[in-house]
Amino acid sequence: MGLSKRGLVIFCLGWLVSLVLTSFVAGYYYMEFQKEVQLSREYANMYNNLTQNYTGLLNNYLELVAQYESEKQNLTELVEEYQSCIMHVNICIDYKEWNATVVWYNDTIVPLGCDLLQATRTVAIVNSTYWSAHQASFVDAINGVWKAGARFWMWYRWNAEKKIWEYGNVGADRYKLTNSETVMWRYEIPGYS
Amino acid sequence: MNVRRIALLSAIASLCVGIQLAPRPPSVEFTSPICFLTGFLFGAFFGALLGALTMFINGFLSPWGFAGIIMPFQMLGMALIGFVGGVYRKSLGKNPSVGYSLNLEVISLAAFFTLVYDIITNVGYAVLFNVNIIAVLILGTWFTIVHVVSNTLLIGGAFFGLVRIVGNLLGEDIWACQRED
Numbered sequence: 001m002g003l004s005k006r007g008l009v010i011f012c013l014g015w016l017v018s019l020v021l022t023s024f025v026a027g028y029y030y031m032e033f034q035k036e037v038q039l040s041r042e043y044a045n046m047y048n049n050l051t052q053n054y055t056g057l058l059n060n061y062l063e064l065v066a067q068y069e070s071e072k073q074n075l076t077e078l079v080e081e082y083q084s085c086i087m088h089v090n091i092c093i094d095y096k097e098w099n100a101t102v103v104w105y106n107d108t109i110v111p112l113g114c115d116l117l118q119a120t121r122t123v124a125i126v127n128s129t130y131w132s133a134h135q136a137s138f139v140d141a142i143n144g145v146w147k148a149g150a151r152f153w154m155w156y157r158w159n160a161e162k163k164i165w166e167y168g169n170v171g172a173d174r175y176k177l178t179n180s181e182t183v184m185w186r187y188e189i190p191g192y193s
Numbered sequence: 194m195n196v197r198r199i200a201l202l203s204a205i206a207s208l209c210v211g212i213q214l215a216p217r218p219p220s221v222e223f224t225s226p227i228c229f230l231t232g233f234l235f236g237a238f239f240g241a242l243l244g245a246l247t248m249f250i251n252g253f254l255s256p257w258g259f260a261g262i263i264m265p266f267q268m269l270g271m272a273l274i275g276f277v278g279g280v281y282r283k284s285l286g287k288n289p290s291v292g293y294s295l296n297l298e299v300i301s302l303a304a305f306f307t308l309v310y311d312i313i314t315n316v317g318y319a320v321l322f323n324v325n326i327i328a329v330l331i332l333g334t335w336f337t338i339v340h341v342v343s344n345t346l347l348i349g350g351a352f353f354g355l356v357r358i359v360g361n362l363l364g365e366d367i368w369a370c371q372r373e374d
Contacts, residue, residue, distance in 0.1 A: 006284055007298055014301025017308050021338055027331040 087112050087179035090158075091123055093142060094186040097151045116155060116183055117172040128172075136171025142185055150189045158182035167191075198235075202243060205231055209247040214254055220339040224248070225307060226347045228275035230355055237279025244271030266317030270310035277306050296349060303348035304341050311337045 091105040105123040117137055120126050127141040139153045140146060147153060155168040158181070165184060168175060177183065205227065212223045224247050232240020245268040252264035281302060285295075312330065315337075319329040330337075 007294060010298045010301045010305075013305035014297075017301070017304040017341065020308060021334075021341060024331055024334040024337060027327070028334040031328075031331055 085112050086110065087114070087177065089119055089177050089180070090182040091119060092182070092184040093124060094184060094188075095145060097187045097189060098145050110177065112179075114177055115173050116168070116175045116177060119177055119183075120172065120185065130173075131171075134171060135174070137173040139172055139185070142187075145187055151187060152190055154186050154188055154190055156184045156186065158184070198239070201235070202239065202246070205243055206246045206250065209243070210250045210254065213247065213251045218339070220336045221343040222340075223347065224251075224271060225274045225310065225344055226303070226351070228271055229278035229303065229306075229348060230352065230359075232275040232278025232280075233282045233352075233356065234359055235279075237276045237283070240275025240278045241272040242275070244268070244273070244275035247271060262321050263314060263317055266314045270313040273313075274306050274310060277302060296353065299352050300345050300349035303352075304345045307341045307344040308337065311340055 086109050088107045089110055091108055092102060093105075094102045096102075108119065108123055110119045110122055117126065117128060117139070120139075120142070124143045125141075126139060127146070128137040128139045130137045139155075142153055145153075155172055155175075156165040157168060157175075158164075159166050160182075168183075209224045209227050212227075224244070228240050228244040228247070231243050248264065248267040248271045252261075252267065281299075311333065315329045315333055316326055318324070319326040
C-alpha cells in the first residue's frame with residue numbers, strides 16, 4: 001500500500017516529535033552537565049580553600065605547640081626554682097581554753113627558712129610583743145583571742161620519731177621551721193604555772 | 194448550535210473536567226484524547242469549543258491550583274487538539290480503511306499536537322513571566338515526555354475502538370458523514 005501525501009506529512013510530524021523530544025532531553029542533560037561542572041568548580045574551590053585553611057591552622061597549631069613547650073619549659077624551671085625557695089608546714093591552732101575548737105592548716109606554703117611567727121601570720125592574725133631582754137617575741141593574741149589571766153598562747157612541735165608534742169622552748173620568732181614540720185599553737189594555762 | 198449540541202457539549206465537558214479533577218499522575222490527562230475524539234466525531238469547531246471550555250473550567254478548579262494567566266494558553270492548546278481531530282476526520286474522507294497505517298497516523302498526530310500543546314503553554318509561561326523560553330522548555334522535558342507518551346498510548350490504543358463504540362451507541366455509520374449541524 002503506497003503512502004499518501006497526508007500520511008507522509010503526518011509521519012513526518014511524528015518523526016519531528018521524536019526529534020524535538022530528543023533535543024529536549026539532550027538540552028536537559030547539557031544543562032544538568034553545566035550545572036554539575038559549575039558545582040564541581042565550586043567544590044574544587046571550596047576544597048582548595050579548606051586545604052589552605054587547614055594548612056594554616058595546622059601551622060598555627062604547630063607554632064602554638066612549640067610556644068606551649070617553650071612556656072612549659074620556662075614554667076617548669078620557674079616552679080623548680082620556686083620549689084627550692086619554699087617549704088610546706090602543718091600548723092594547728094587549738095583554742096582549747098577558749099572554745100575548745102581545733103583548726104588545722106596543713107601543707108601551708110611558707111618561705112624557706114621562715115620562723116614560726118612568720119608562718120603563723122600566713123594563716124592567722126597574730127598580735128605579738130617583742131621583748132628585747134629575751135630578744136624574742138611573745139604572742140599576745142591569735143585571731144582575736146587574747147592572753148587573759150593565766151591563759152597564754154603556747155607552741156609545740158611534733159616529734160615524729162617519738163610521736164609526741166614537744167614544748168617550744170624559745171620565742172616563736174626565734175624558731176626556724178624545717179620542711180614538712182608540724183607545729184601547734186594552744187591556748188592554755190601553761191603546765192609550769 | 195442547537196440545544197442537543199449544547200447539552201452534548203455540557204455532558205462531555207463535565208466528563209472531561211471530572212476526569213481532570215480526579216487524582217492522577219502529573220502530566221497524564223484524558224482531556225486531549227477526549228477532545229480529539231470529539232472533534233473527530235462531531236466536527237472541528239465542536240472539538241475546539243470542548244477543549245477551550247474544559248480548560249477554562251479546569252483553570253479554576255484544578256487541584257494543582259488556579260491556572261491564572263496561563264489559562265488562555267491551555268485553552269488555546271486544547272482547542273487546537275479538538276480542532277485537529279475534526280480536520281483529520283475531514284481529511285480521511287468517506288469510508289477509509291481503518292488499519293495499521295491509520296493507527297500510526299493517529300499516534301503521530303497525538304504525539305505532535307501534545308507536543309504543540311506543551312510548547313504553547315510553556316512559551317506562554319516564559320513570555321508572561323519573562324523567563325528564557327528554551328530554559329523553560331528544557332526544564333519541562335520530563336513532563337513533556339510523560340505527557341506525549343501517555344497521550345500517544347491512550348489515543349493510539351483506544352481511538353478507533355472508541356470511534357466504533359460511539360458509532361454503535363448513536364446507531365449511525367460514523368464514517369458516513371461528519372456531523373457539523
